Amino acid sequence: MATPLARTCSRLCGWLADRKLPTFLRAPVYRSYARATGADLSEVRLALADHPSLGAFFIRRLKDGARPFPGDPTLLPSPVDGRVQQVSPIERGTVLQAKGRPYAVAELLGDERAAAELEGGHAWTLYLSPSDYHRIHCPLDARLARLAWLPGALHSVAPKVLARRPKVLSINERAVLRLECPLPAGAPGHWGVCYLVAVGALNVGRIRVVGVDVHAPAPKPELSFDRGAELARFEMGSTVVLLSPAEGFVPDPRLVQGLALRMGDVIGRRGASAPGPGAR
Numbered sequence: 001m002a003t004p005l006a007r008t009c010s011r012l013c014g015w016l017a018d019r020k021l022p023t024f025l026r027a028p029v030y031r032s033y034a035r036a037t038g039a040d041l042s043e044v045r046l047a048l049a050d051h052p053s054l055g056a057f058f059i060r061r062l063k064d065g066a067r068p069f070p071g072d073p074t075l076l077p078s079p080v081d082g083r084v085q086q087v088s089p090i091e092r093g094t095v096l097q098a099k100g101r102p103y104a105v106a107e108l109l110g111d112e113r114a115a116a117e118l119e120g121g122h123a124w125t126l127y128l129s130p131s132d133y134h135r136i137h138c139p140l141d142a143r144l145a146r147l148a149w150l151p152g153a154l155h156s157v158a159p160k161v162l163a164r165r166p167k168v169l170s171i172n173e174r175a176v177l178r179l180e181c182p183l184p185a186g187a188p189g190h191w192g193v194c195y196l197v198a199v200g201a202l203n204v205g206r207i208r209v210v211g212v213d214v215h216a217p218a219p220k221p222e223l224s225f226d227r228g229a230e231l232a233r234f235e236m237g238s239t240v241v242l243l244s245p246a247e248g249f250v251p252d253p254r255l256v257q258g259l260a261l262r263m264g265d266v267i268g269r270r271g272a273s274a275p276g277p278g279a280r
Contacts, residue, residue, distance in 0.1 A: 017055035017235075030057050038131040059134050059233050067137070067263040069228035076249040076268035078124075079139045079196060079231070080240050081132040084259040085125040085159060087251045090243065095123040097169055107170040108197060108241065110150045114178065117193065120246030124255075124267055125169070127159060127239050136198060136232040136240060137263055138225035142179035147209060147219045150174050157201040157239045159258075169241060173200035175207045175232065179225075194248060197241040198232055206235035228264070244268070 021029060027048040034041050041048070043066045051057040069077050088096040090105055093115055097103055105123075106115035128134060152173045175198045182192065198207045208214065209232045211223050225231055249268035261267065 017058065018053050020052045021054070023049050026051060026057075029054065033057070034131075037129070040131075055235060059235060061135070062133055067133075067228075069137075069264045070266055073140070073227075074270040075266045076242075076244070076270075077139050077227075077264045078126060078261045078267050079136050079242060079263065080126055080128055080134075080261075081263050082126040082128040082240070082261055083159075084255050084257055084261065085127045085239065086123075086257065087125070087255050088123050090118050090121045090123055093119065095125075095241075095243075097125070097167065101167070103167040103170045105243070107167070108174075109176050109195060109243075110148055111176070114195065118195065118243050118245050121244045121248055122251050122268070123244075124242045124251065125239060126242070126261065127157065128234065133263065134234045135230050136196070136234070138179070138227060138229050138231040139196075139242065140179065140181045140194070141227045142181045142194075142225055144177060144209075144211075144219045144223045144225065144231075145180045146176075146178040147212060148176040150176060152200075154200060157199060169197075169199050169239060173207075174198060175209060177209065177232070193245060195241075195243040196231070197243070198234065199239040199241065200234075201238045207238075208233050208235065242267075247271075 030048045030051065031041065033039065033054065043062050045061040045063045048057070051060060067081075086096050093105055094102040095105055095108075104115070105118055106112045109115055150173065152171050153168075155168045155172055157168060157172065177196045177198070179194050179196060180192055181194065200207055209219075210225075210230050212219055249270055251268045252266065255267060
């Protein structure tokens, strides 16, 4: 579980981020934030002054068409803006976090049976920095079949921290989403399942899932998402782990650690090598 200090720190950061700024200060503050982090203001949908707080700016929406998704259902697009932290096969119930550090899929998902279902598949770990767009979009046409909120620590998930601290992703707070996807004709049965794990971190204790009341976190059976539709969001920055079973998607071999991705960039293809990032 998160230490009292980490929890207090995160709550304080959240409280400060939610404080409304005077209208005349908003644009200068957000421009300063963008200069410090590298955030791209040219793609923000609303005027800067229309974001009442830093927290609201942090989860800013993008202009329509800023992140197109591929139309080909055999391609796997990135659900987020971010950087490749790790791409790993799922072998003997484990995946790699960073620097070759293994951790158990069952611990990450909080579910032994789900881990067994993914054996032989692949995992993509994508890190979101403070500069990135922080909404998570559904990579496939899918039904949210199950949602689990797992309590845990609030360690930083910055790459340099993951390189020296084992198992951060499987012990931090996280939301585990089981997505069931329509099967194309002739596809093996398990291609219809993937898992998306939103991992909380220091100062990032708030993860929201679209259509789900955080106080009653059980998705309705009819809760479905089109490919590219908003699925969830971080109210600060963190990490997403996307997991596909053996009959699912194979990673693009050109994905390397640290590679910058935009949401919608292709990161895999069903059962074959994928085109490079940026392919549509």
